Amino acid sequence: MHIVTTIAGSDSGGGAGIQADLKTFQELNVFGTSVITALTAQNTLGVSDVLPIDTIFIEKQFHALLEDFSISALKTGMLFSSEIIQAIANIMADLDIPLIIDPVMIAKGGESLLQQQAIEAMRYYLLPLATVITPNIPEAEVLTGKKVDDIASIQQAAQTLLQLGTRCVVIKGGHLTDENFATDYVFFKDGRAFSMQTTRIATKNTHGTGCTFSAALAAFIGRELPIDSAVVEAKKFIQLAITHDLSIGNGHGPTNHFAYRKYKDSCEVTIHELS
Numbered sequence: 001m002h003i004v005t006t007i008a009g010s011d012s013g014g015g016a017g018i019q020a021d022l023k024t025f026q027e028l029n030v031f032g033t034s035v036i037t038a039l040t041a042q043n044t045l046g047v048s049d050v051l052p053i054d055t056i057f058i059e060k061q062f063h064a065l066l067e068d069f070s071i072s073a074l075k076t077g078m079l080f081s082s083e084i085i086q087a088i089a090n091i092m093a094d095l096d097i098p099l100i101i102d103p104v105m106i107a108k109g110g111e112s113l114l115q116q117q118a119i120e121a122m123r124y125y126l127l128p129l130a131t132v133i134t135p136n137i138p139e140a141e142v143l144t145g146k147k148v149d150d151i152a153s154i155q156q157a158a159q160t161l162l163q164l165g166t167r168c169v170v171i172k173g174g175h176l177t178d179e180n181f182a183t184d185y186v187f188f189k190d191g192r193a194f195s196m197q198t199t200r201i202a203t204k205n206t207h208g209t210g211c212t213f214s215a216a217l218a219a220f221i222g223r224e225l226p227i228d229s230a231v232v233e234a235k236k237f238i239q240l241a242i243t244h245d246l247s248i249g250n251g252h253g254p255t256n257h258f259a260y261r262k263y264k265d266s267c268e269v270t271i272h273e274l275s
């Protein structure tokens with residue numbers, strides 16, 4: 001049994017954060033464990049409050065896992081402050097475990113999940129330790145300081161992020177304006193690059209899409225799939241979760257974490273090699 005860990009914030013509404021990650025891990029047959037960095041009072045309508053966890057207690061959670069388990073992959077989500085990022089990075093620096101970093105910054109409702117001062121800490125302490133980084137378009141813009149809105153700027157942003165030391169960057173295209181397709185762009189340190197395209201689903205129920213995608217990626221990498229196969233399989237997981245969305249709550253509803261289990265053979269992802 002592969003053990004995978006999420007280091008992230010709790011979403012009381014169950015669609016994003018720790019809850020989305022653990023549901024995804026369970027669906028993908030890995031044993032999910034967690035280090036909770038912050039609590040959010042949240043539902044599909046938004047985040048009403050955030051309570052960061054004391055860094056000493058975050059370290060205790062992480063050490064408790066490392067003391068007892070052999071972890072196959074780790075992912076990070078909401079990290080909130082530079083103190084939390086530094087505490088996680090200090091422990092991570094001594095580990096040799098694949099690390100997937102979803103550089104969560106802003107909730108779908110617009111509330112901040114990462115303090116402004118923490119962006120530099122993320123860039124300098126944590127991103128260099130990553131195996132894969134999965135920014136959405138606004139996160140890629142913040143991390144590179146440049147506008148990202150077409151293939152040339154996506155390629156440029158990916159190169160900037162690869163230079164920080166990570167093996168792979170996935171720039172997620174959920175925020176692009178293409179009405180027909182949802183396209184994510186995958187770049188490797190060795191120069192290989194491809195896009196992954198699926199049909200864009202017209203729905204407001206996209207709460208937790210980034211968390212779910214990166215959790216699926218961590219699960220597949222934890223199961224020892226090569227990174228290129230793992231990103232495609234994670235894309236299938238999120239596509240099916242969005243396609244078969246659940247009608248829960250009155251705002252941006254959660255995705256359907258059960259869908260991949262039922263429909264996994266029916267999902268097409270179109271791959272285009274990028275030169």
Ligand SMILES: Nc1ncnc2c1ncn2[C@@H]1O[C@H](COP(=O)(O)OP(=O)(O)O)[C@@H](O)[C@H]1O
Pocket residue numbers: 135136137172173174175182183184198199200201202203206208209210211213235238239242
């Ligand atoms: N309406 C949609 N239809 C299909 N896939 C989508 C849709 N919105 C987002 N995605 C996919 O969900 C994943 C998360 O993307 P994105 O929304 O960009 O990230 P985040 O949740 O971090 O903002 C990506 O694989 C993206 O292509």
Ligand SMILES: Cc1ncc(COP(=O)(O)O)c(N)n1
Pocket residue numbers: 008009010011016017018040042077078104106107108113206207208209210211212
């Ligand atoms: C605790 C927590 N973590 C992350 C997100 C981001 O969600 P999304 O995956 O939709 O960007 C969230 N809303 N809450």
